[in-house]
Structures are given as structure tokens and as C-alpha cells.
Amino acid sequence: MLITLIQRLIWMLVLVAAQMLVFNHVHLFGYATPLPFVYLLLMFPLNTEVWMSLLWGFVCGLLTDIGALTPGVGAAALTLTAFIQPPLLKRIVPDDAVEDLTPNYSTLGFFTYARYAAIITGLFVVVYYLVLAFSFHNIVDWAISCASSWLLTWLLCLVFEGFRKTKKKI
Amino acid sequence: MRALLDFLTKYHHWLILIVLEGFSFVLLFQFNHYHNSLWVTTANNVVGRIYAWEENALRFIHLGEVNEALTQRNLTLEQNNEVLSERLALLTHDTTYAERIMAERMTGITLQPAHVITNSVLRRNNFITIDKGEADGILPEMGVICGTGIVGIVYMTSRHYAIVQPLLNSRSNISCRLRGSSYFGYLRWEGGSPLYAVLDDIPRHARFKVGDSVETSGFSSVFPAGIFVGKISAIENSSDGLSYRLKVHLSTDFSRLQNVLVVTQEFHQELHDLENNADSVASL
Numbered sequence: 001m002l003i004t005l006i007q008r009l010i011w012m013l014v015l016v017a018a019q020m021l022v023f024n025h026v027h028l029f030g031y032a033t034p035l036p037f038v039y040l041l042l043m044f045p046l047n048t049e050v051w052m053s054l055l056w057g058f059v060c061g062l063l064t065d066i067g068a069l070t071p072g073v074g075a076a077a078l079t080l081t082a083f084i085q086p087p088l089l090k091r092i093v094p095d096d097a098v099e100d101l102t103p104n105y106s107t108l109g110f111f112t113y114a115r116y117a118a119i120i121t122g123l124f125v126v127v128y129y130l131v132l133a134f135s136f137h138n139i140v141d142w143a144i145s146c147a148s149s150w151l152l153t154w155l156l157c158l159v160f161e162g163f164r165k166t167k168k169k170i
Numbered sequence: 171m172r173a174l175l176d177f178l179t180k181y182h183h184w185l186i187l188i189v190l191e192g193f194s195f196v197l198l199f200q201f202n203h204y205h206n207s208l209w210v211t212t213a214n215n216v217v218g219r220i221y222a223w224e225e226n227a228l229r230f231i232h233l234g235e236v237n238e239a240l241t242q243r244n245l246t247l248e249q250n251n252e253v254l255s256e257r258l259a260l261l262t263h264d265t266t267y268a269e270r271i272m273a274e275r276m277t278g279i280t281l282q283p284a285h286v287i288t289n290s291v292l293r294r295n296n297f298i299t300i301d302k303g304e305a306d307g308i309l310p311e312m313g314v315i316c317g318t319g320i321v322g323i324v325y326m327t328s329r330h331y332a333i334v335q336p337l338l339n340s341r342s343n344i345s346c347r348l349r350g351s352s353y354f355g356y357l358r359w360e361g362g363s364p365l366y367a368v369l370d371d372i373p374r375h376a377r378f379k380v381g382d383s384v385e386t387s388g389f390s391s392v393f394p395a396g397i398f399v400g401k402i403s404a405i406e407n408s409s410d411g412l413s414y415r416l417k418v419h420l421s422t423d424f425s426r427l428q429n430v431l432v433v434t435q436e437f438h439q440e441l442h443d444l445e446n447n448a449d450s451v452a453s454l
Contacts, residue, residue, distance in 0.1 A: 050183035058190045065197070072198030072205075079190045083183070131198065134208055 012040050012060050020067030031141070032148035036156040037064050038078065038124040041085045042117055043164075046093060046101040050086050057082025070132065077128035085120060092116050104161060117157045125150040222301070225287050229428050236428065243317060278436035279394055281315075282306060283429065287331070291338055291364040291425045298322065298334040300430060308332045311442055313392040313433035319399055319421035320344065321430050323392055332432075338364050338424050345390055346399050349383035351376065357384070357399065357418065364424045366403065372414040380405065384418050391441045393433060 015037040023034045040060050044053055061078030065071045092112060093101055101107055103116060129146045136142065178185065199209045284302040302308050304327050314321040314334050322336035323344075335342055338359050346369055347354035355371040369384060382402050388395025404417035435441070 051186050054183065054186050054190060058194070061194070062197075071201040072194045072196070073202075076191055076194035076198065079187065079194060083187050134205055 008040070008043065008056070011043065012056070012063075015040055016060060016063045016067065019064050024068050026152075028148065028152065031145045032152050033145075034152040034156050035074075035121075035125060035128060035149060036153055036160065037061075037074070038081065038121055038153065039157045039160050041078070041082055041124075042103065042120055042157055042161070044085060044089075045103075046089055046097060047099050048086055050083065053082040053086050054079055057085075073128060073131050076131050077124055080127050081120060081124040084123060088119060089116065104164070113161065114154075114158060117161070118154050121154045121157055122150050125153055221287055225285065229285065232426075232428065235426075240317065280434050280436075281431040282308065282434050283431055284308075284314075284332075286427050286430060289424070289427055294340055294361055296336055296338045296424075297325065298336050298427065298430075300332050300334060300432070301330070302432060303327050303330040303332050305329050307434055308432050309434075309438060309442070311392060312435075312438060314430050315393070315397055315433060316422055316427060316430045318423070320386060320393060320397055321422060321424075321427065324432065334430075336424060337367060337420070337422070344393070344399075345387045346384050347387040347395075348372070348376065348378050348402075349385045349398075351378070353378075354387040354389065355413075355416070365420055367400070367418050367420055369402075369416040369418050370408065370413070372416055374413060376414065378402065378405075378416075384416070391435060391438060391445075 019035070019037045023036060027033055037060055041053065041057060044056075057078040058075055061075035062071075064074040064078075068074065089103060092115070093103070093108065097107075103113060105113055108116065126146055129142060129149070133142050198205050200206070282302060284300040284306075286298055287301050288297075288299040290296045290298075298314075298321070300308075300314070308324060308327055310324050310327055312324040314324060314336075320337060322334045322339070322342060324332050325335040326333040337344065337357065340359065340361065342357075342359060344357045345354060346357045353372055353376040355369045357367050357369050359367045372378075380402050384399045384402065386393040386395055386397040386399060398421055400418040400420040400422075402416050403419040406415045406417070407413075408415045
């Protein structure tokens with residue numbers, strides 16, 4: 001239990017640091033900014049309580065906001081996504097899945113995991129850009145930013161998951 | 171209590187979500203200039219609309235009372251008009267005299283009707299908001315009157331609204347005279363009852379009595395001469411003993427103010443600019 005907590009804490013700090021130091025400065029074609037700190041939510045096992053998911057999401061979002069100088073944006077988006085994550089995972093896994101199933105390539109299979117990651121990252125990126133823009137004055141630019149950032153975020157989450165799997169094997 | 175605890179236990183995650191999202195949005199609006207300005211603009215628009223709806227509803231509810239007051243006022247004015255017309259006819263045998271005087275007084279003046287959106291009478295410095303602004307030709311320093319007397323002077327304007335500094339403001343200072351004589355003084359409000367103001371600087375040799383009428387003097391570009399202000403209710407000596415200080419019972423009931431008229435004069439802007447230039451030259 002304590003080891004899981006520490007591992008999760010380390011992952012959160014690494015993701016926040018990577019977001020602050022690297023990904024916040026990436027603006028591919030002037031539109032796409034990856035937001036892979038949402039990967040923290042993808043690591044939560046099936047039996048995670050909603051309140052715990054909410055608190056992790058809020059704290060992680062808030063720490064990222066401090067680095068991005070946009071207080072409230074990441075916290076609002078990641079908290080809402082964290083609220084959706086536990087019931088969504090319950091719908092995706094088979095009915096006979098073990099109680100503490102951790103979503104990854106081996107437990108869900110690549111395509112199911114990729115679908116799960118696409119929904120979580122998609123929801124998060126849309127909410128994030130909605131809160132950030134707070135208006136639809138330039139809806140085309142908003143949609144392009146949303147779609148391209150979601151694609152980059154999703155791919156990065158899949159890469160992170162592959163990396164985590166490799167580390168486990170070693 | 172038990173039911174409340176059960177409810178909180180069952181839906182605790184919803185409660186946490188609302189609290190955390192609420193905190194996030196507080197941070198968002200507090201520390202991001204863009205979101206903050208959007209929030210303030212939206213909130214102002216919403217509050218403005220709510221005030222306008224409230225005012226419309228209240229105005230509709232009070233239409234009966236307003237009609238009654240107008241009918242009574244109309245009756246009184248008709249009687250006055252009849253008496254005055256008879257006396258004028260006897261004195262001058264010239265029936266066009268009154269019309270000519272009115273035409274002379276109102277030359278170059280138009281009256282722009284407006285509705286009161288917000289109003290206060292309880293503060294030391296009260297202000298009134300009306301639903302006409304620069305788009306309707308309203309500019310600062312224009313006079314505002316109502317069916318029963320004077321109201322105040324336009325203080326600030328936006329595109330569709332204007333703030334009026336009413337007589338019930340410690341900074342208001344309006345030149346008035348005693349009806350039927352040329353003695354004039356300055357009308358001020360010193361707080362307290364919104365029904366009474368004070369007319370200072372009336373010379374010692376002036377002759378008048380309690381119940382005499384007070385009207386605008388017309389010594390400024392703001393109000394034309396002869397607009398009814400109120401009646402003398404008490405006479406006192408000024409603190410230095412050199413003049414009279416008259417307590418005036420105001421004809422305007424500011425606490426029930428709904429419909430007003432803004433006095434727009436043809437050369438208002440030109441006169442205003444000239445007065446400003448004169449002030450700036452004098453201060454050099």
C-alpha cells in the first residue's frame with residue numbers, strides 16, 4: 001500500500017516536472033501542446049475510490065498549473081477527468097476482471113488500452129482547452145489545438161505505458 | 171440528520187467534486203487576467219439585465235399609482251392654467267403672451283425621456299442610473315428633471331447608460347431663486363430626510379414667507395429658468411448672520427422616482443467646452 005503510494009507520488013512528480021520543463025514549451029505548428037500528465041489517471045487500478053482519484057487529479061493539476069502560470073486550468077480539467085475515470089474503467093474491463101486490475105497492455109490488450117487512453121486523454125484535453133479558452137470566438141483554431149494536442153498526448157501516454165511495461169520486465 | 175448523513179455518505183464524491191472544481195474556478199478567475207476580465211464583464215452584463223428586469227417589473231406594478239399621481243397633477247395644472255389664463259387675459263388682453271414666454275424659454279431645449287434603473291436616497295452621496303446614454307445624445311453636465319421638479323445633473327455617461335448626481339448628493343449645488351422675485355441662492359442637500367434641502371445665500375432685504383415657491387434661476391446652462399423645485403418650509407439666519415437660510419420642502423419624491431427627462435440644450439457641448447476653457451485659462 002505504502003509502496004504503491006510512493007510509486008504514484010514519484011510518477012506524479014516526474015510527470016509534473018516533465019510537463020513544466022519540457023512539454024509546456026512544445027507548440028507544434030503553433031497548435032499542438034502535449035499534456036501527458038493526465039497519464040497519472042491511466043495508472044489507477046480498477047478498485048480506486050472516486051474520492052482518491054479526485055484528490056490525486058486535483059493535486060497533480062494544481063502543481064502543473066503553478067508551472068504553467070495558469071492557476072485553475074489544469075486542476076479543473078484533471079479533477080473532472082478523475083471523476084469520470086473510475087466508472088469508465090469499470091465499463092471497459094471484462095465483468096470477471098480481478099478487483100485490483102491495473103490497466104495496461106497485458107491486462108486489457110493493446111487495442112482496448114489504447115481506446116481507454118484515447119477516451120481519458122480526449123476528455124481531459126477538451127475540458128482543458130474549454131477552460132483555457134473560455135469562449136468560442138475562434139472555434140476553428142480551438143478545434144485544431146484540441147485535436148492536435150489530444151493526438152500528441154494520447155501517443156505520449158501509449159509510449160509511457162510501453163516504457164513502464166519494459167521497465168517491469170527488466 | 172440521519173437522512174442528511176446518509177445522503178452525504180452516498181454522494182460524498184459529488185460533494186468533493188463540487189468543492190475541488192469550485193476551488194479550481196476561484197483560482198482561475200482570481201489569478202488569470204483574461205478569465206477574470208471575462209468573468210467581470212459577464213457578471214456586469216447579467217447584473218445589469220437583472221436590474222433592468224427588476225426595474226421594468228416594479229415600474230409595471232406601480233403604473234396604477236403613477237397614473238393616479240399624474241391625473242391629480244394634471245387636474246391641478248389644468249385648474250392653475252385656467253386661473254392664470256383668466257388673469258392674464260384680464261391684465262394684458264393678449265392671449266398669445268403665455269405661449270410666447272414658454273416658446274422663448276424652451277428655445278433650443280429638448281427633453282429626452284429616460285427610465286430610472288437604480289436609485290438610492292439613504293446614502294450621503296446618492297446616485298441614480300438611467301437607461302439613456304451617449305447614443306441618445308446624453309452628455310455629462312446636462313440637467314435632469316421629472317414631472318414634479320428637478321432631479322439632478324448628469325455625472326457620467328456610457329454608450330447606453332448615464333449616472334446622474336441627484337440633488338440628494340452632498341456635492342450638488344444648484345442655483346435657484348424665489349418665484350416672483352429675482353433673489354437667488356444655492357440649493358444644497360445636507361443629508362437626513364430626502365424631502366428637504368437648504369437654500370443658502372438669500373439676502374437679508376429679500377421679502378418672502380413660508381410656503382413661497384422656489385424655482386431654478388436659469389443662471390447656468392444646466393437647467394432652464396422657472397422649473398419648480400419646492401416650497402419654503404422654514405426660515406433661519408445663516409451662521410454669519412448676513413443672509414437667510416431657507417429650508418425647502420422638495421417637490422420631487424426621490425424615493426419613488428421612475429420616469430425622468432434629460433434637458434438637452436442645442437449648444438450644450440459648445441457652452442461646456444467654453445466654460446472648461448475659461449476655467450483652465452483662469453487657473454493659469
